[in-house]
Amino acid sequence: MLCIDRGLKIGLITLELLRNIEEFKEIDIGVGTFTNCRECGLTFRVWSKSLKGHCFTFCVYEHRNSDQIIINGKKGCIDMAGDLPYKGDSSNAYLASFPCGEYDKAADKLAELILEKAK
Numbered sequence: 001m002l003c004i005d006r007g008l009k010i011g012l013i014t015l016e017l018l019r020n021i022e023e024f025k026e027i028d029i030g031v032g033t034f035t036n037c038r039e040c041g042l043t044f045r046v047w048s049k050s051l052k053g054h055c056f057t058f059c060v061y062e063h064r065n066s067d068q069i070i071i072n073g074k075k076g077c078i079d080m081a082g083d084l085p086y087k088g089d090s091s092n093a094y095l096a097s098f099p100c101g102e103y104d105k106a107a108d109k110l111a112e113l114i115l116e117k118a119k
Contacts, residue, residue, distance in 0.1 A: 007061040008033070010069050010103070011042030014060045017107035018044075024111075027118045030077075036084055038064040043085055044110070045077050046117045056117045057085040058095075058110060067100040071110050 004012070015031060018024060030045040041061030047054075055077035063070045072094040078085040087093045095113065098106045 005040055006067075007040040008042070010062055010106075011060045013103045014107045014110060015042060017103060018111060018114075021111050023115055027114065029114065032079070034059055034061075034078075034085065043078060044114060046114050058113060059085040060106065060110060062100075063094075063097065069098040069100065069102060069106040070094045071096040071106060071113065073113070 011033075028047045030043075032043040032045065034041060034043050039061045041059055044058040044060070046056050046058070054075065056073060056075050057078040058071060058073035059078075061070055061072075062068070072086050074085055074087055076083070087095055096106070096109045098109070
């Protein structure tokens with residue numbers, strides 16, 4: 001039986017929900033993966049006009065100490081070469097969180113954040 005990690009599943013469901021957003025057709029978004037011990041998920045790198053052409057990397061995953069869906073991120077094109085796309089140094093510092101299974105709400109919030117950075 002094939003088993004997908006819950007954090008990766010959260011990222012894949014979020015990615016599928018984001019595919020239907022019309023405004024994203026005009027935005028450069030790179031999708032990648034990340035792993036940090038018990039956390040894994042997808043990254044979404046956005047090249048931002050508001051950041052004068054620089055990149056902002058968001059990530060979506062399951063929190064290591066709960067089953068919450070977490071949206072995190074920080075400035076820069078995080079490529080996993082020793083850096084993680086986390087807002088702060090604590091596992092409790094993040095941009096948004098949602099109860100387990102609230103994929104639509106998490107995807108809506110991530111879309112809002114991406115569109116905000118892409119302006």
